[in-house]
Amino acid sequence: MRGFRGMLVGLAAAVGVISGAQAQTQTVEIEYWQYVFDARIKAMDELIKRFQAANPNIKVKHTTFPYADYQTKIAAALPAGQGPDVVQLFYGWLDNFVAAKFIQPLPKDAFPPAMIEKDFYPIVSAMKRDGEYYGLPTAVRSLALFYNKKLFQEAGLDPAKPPQTTDELLEAAKKTVKRDGAGNLLSEGITLDFPGQDYHWWREVLLRQNGGAPYSDDNKKVTYDSEAGAKSLTWYADLQKVHKVGQAGFMDEGQAAFRAGRAAMTIDGSFRLGAFGNIKGFEWGVAELPAGPDGKRFNFASYWVNAITTKATGEKLEASKKFLAFVTTPEAMQVWLDAVGELPARKAAAETDKNLSHPIYGPFLKALNYSNATVFVDEAGQRQVALDLANRVLIQNQDAKAALAEAAKAEQAILDRFYAKK
Amino acid sequence: MTDQALDHVARGGFWRGLSLRRKQVVWAWGFLAVPILFYALIRFYPTGEAFYISTTNWNLLTKPGFVGLANFKRLLGDPVFWQVFRNTVLYLVIGTPVSLLLAFTIAYHLDRVRFMHGFIRALYFLPFLTTAAAMAWVWRWFYQPVPIGLFNQVLSTFGFPQQPFLRSTTQSLPSVLAPAIWAGLGFQVVIFLAGLRAIPTTYYEAARIDGVSDGTILRRITIPLLRPTIIFLVVFSSIGFLRIFDQVYNMTSGDPGGPLNATKPLVLMIYQTAFSSFDMGYAAAQTVVLFLALLAVSLVQLRLLRDR
Incomplete structure (x- = not known):
């Protein structure tokens, strides 16, 4: 009995060796984690299917978690030696993940920095620490000006010619705003929504167009407490306070006002395309964010990156490298x-003639060449500082300079605390 | 085999050697052990852990490092904390008396209504059954500026200027408090009604024979005899207002805690510090402060309960 079983085992092992030799190595299983978002899951499932077809000896296990638990799960799993080999993370979390030794630098043989810098959009540099890249995005997002063609037409504006500069934007807003006899706002010229995307618009676009910069080059110092800061913030607040072309909180949210046809313009991200796609009542268009007084354009881009965790070693590391390389190919980006509707992170994949001339994707894609990605150390905390800044100016009628000084002090404390710990 | 058998005999012998009374004690403790263990494990252990975490700089991702009382020192110097502390106290000192006064007035009059009594009582109780999140969103829309906001529509119909409500640093706290009071009202009314019904009618008959006025009856009979009910509701609603969260979070999501933290209660600050900024040590320090505040309030109220 025992002898017979032994023979069988031996035979099976021999067959295994032979067939294994044919497939070069045995099957390696790696795990991939991302958060729950239907379109992203479907896209990733499709990519995994294609990857496994091309690499039959690698199996990718796709695990997802609700967004609210996502970081907590990663933090619990990785120190215990569990969890993903390749993980998706928000670019703003990078420093925390590197400090916690959750992710490793991308191996330079598979991902040479020179290649990354040549092929990807410059915003990817936010993933670089001490000359090494820690993650690569499949897709990126940027901001654009959404405008309601119907309201433009009613106001006598050409719906094919959205505003190109901030001055033109103000003029268009003045023409499209509607008020009743008592002065109550009925329809906005442009939405004011700092909790939406306006805080990015002010910090990365309006501020820079006035010659300022939000942070020092090493991101350790807040630098928006400046002439440019005051000028840009005043311009923004005057939309509500002086020109009365919009009002923070109107229809609760800027995107809700736009969707209801009660705002002629709003600034929002490419991730809003899905929701605005359901609008039935009117036609809308997308334009690049208006240029500043000196004609300069800026934009804010953000993205999720894929990184290799410190858990992946040996053949799992090799498999992870292959997988990461695959999900950042032009083919994967088109999928x-x-x-998902998110924009390709590689220039070559993004700027095809078809994509660039696309009336909706076009403006978002052009923006990627002049976008900045803010480096956050505490995204929620820094966002709160920005919201307070806007409220001081809009609700408390504080002078822009004083409000900026207070905000800079609060945000500097957040940055100092973070960099002191490292 | 032998070991097991011996063990069995010994245990049987021990059990048989006990008196009936002792057996009952053992049984009682046996049953009590389950909730005690449960409490120790899911209540006391995490509470102790929170005290420990409050002395570290744990950020969820890296190993916690001991920082002593640094988190508490930071808390004392944090203007947001004092603002939030003030808000929490305001929720308590406005919410509790206003809701109790309203509930008592309604219950006092409802007690005398015979016509459709049950139906009216059900109407008052209904908001208590509603999900706080859903209710908060409806009220959030009530407070919007004109095209969609009900309150502002009414105001402008009568020619009054629009009010910012939730978008104001002064009006937002009462605006958030209103639906919270309204939602708890039904419960308090029902408890008050039960309390009123429990007062023996003989007292009232005697008072009426003596020709005492309604006001005196209220002051001398009804309220003193309602004392246990009132104390229960004070304790209950105080704890509720100290822990207010759902209404605030849902009515001000986007800028959680209202403009310039005007409506942010301590619980929301803890939530944000822990699960948005992942500053677990600092969040634990805030939790310890909330724990101490709740403990102090409860102790004071328990003392009031004792000298009945």
Whole structure:
């Protein structure tokens, strides 16, 4: 009995060796984590299917978690030696993940920095620490000006010619705003929504167009408490206070006002395309964010990156490298664009003639060449500082300079606390 | 085999050697052990852990490092904390008396209504059954500026200027408090009604024979005899207002805690510090402060309960 079983085992092992030798190595399983968002899951499932077809000896296990638990799960799993080999994380979390030794630098043989800098959009540099890249995005997002063609037409504006500069934007807003006899706002010229995307618009676009910069080059110092800061913030607040072309909190949210046809213009991200796609009552268009007084354009881009965790070693590391390389190919980016609506992170994949001339994707894609990605150390905390800044100016009628000084002090404390710990 | 058998005999012998009374004690403790263990494990252990975490700089991702009382020192110097502390106290000192006064007035009059009594009582109780989040969103829309906001529509119809409500640093706290009071009202009314019904009618008959006025009856009979009910409701609603969260979070999501933290209660600050900024040590320090505040309030109220 025992002898017979032994023979069988031996035979099976021999067959295994032979067939294994044919497939070069045995099957390696790696785990991939991302948060729950239907379109992203479908896109990733499709990518995994294609990857496994091309690499039959690698199996990718796709695990997802609700967004609210996502970081907590990663933090619990990785120190215990569990969890993903390749993980998706928000670019703003990078420093925390590197400090916690959750992710490793991308191996330079598979991902040479020179290649990354040549092929990807410059915003990817936010993933670089001490000359090494820690993650690569499949897709990125940027901001654009959404405008309601119907309201433009009613106001006598050409719906094919959205405003190109901030001055033109103000003029268009003045023409499209509607008020009743008592002065109550009925429809906005442009939405004012700092909790939406306006805080990015002010910090990365309006501020820079006035010659300022939000942070020092090493991101350790807040630098918006400046002439440019005051000028840009005043311009923004005057939309409500002086020109009365919009009002923070109107229809609760800027995107809600726009969707209801009660705002002629709003500034929002490419991730809003899905929601605005359901609008039935009017036609809308997308334009690049208006240029500043000196004609300069800026934009804010953000993205999720894929990184290799410190858990992946040996053959799992090799498999992870292959997988990461695959999900950042132009092919994968096109799959992602079609399924999720997020923009390709590689220039070559993004700037095809078809994509650039696309009336909706075009403006977002052009913006990627002049976008900045803010480096956050505590995204929620820094966002709160920005919201307070806007409220001081809009609600408390504080002078822009004083409000900026207070905000800079609060945000500097957040930055100092973070960099002191490292 | 032998070991097991011996053990069995010994245990049987021990059990048989006990008196009936002792057996009952053992049984009682046996049953009590379950909730005690449960409490120790899911209540006391995490509470102790929170005290420990409050002395570290744990950020969820890296190993916690001991920082002593640094988190508490930071808390004392944090203007947001004092603002939030003030808000929490305001929720308590406005919310509790206003809701109790309203509930008592309604219950006192409802007690005398015979016509559709049950139906009216059900109407008052209904908001208590509603999900706080859903209710908060409806009220959030009530407070919006004109095209969608009900209150502002009414105001402008009568020619009054629009009010910012939730978008104001002064009006937002009462605006958030109103639906919270309204939602708890039904419960308090029902408890008050039960309390009123429990007062023996003989007292009232005697008072009426003596020709005492309604006001005196209220002051001398009804309220003193309602004392246990009132104390229960004070304790209950105080704890509720100290822990207010759902209404605030849902009515001000986007800028959680209202403009310039005007409506942010301590619980929301803890939530944000822990699960948005992942500053676990600092959040634990805030939790310890909330724990001490709740403990102090409860102790004071328990003392009031004792000298009945």
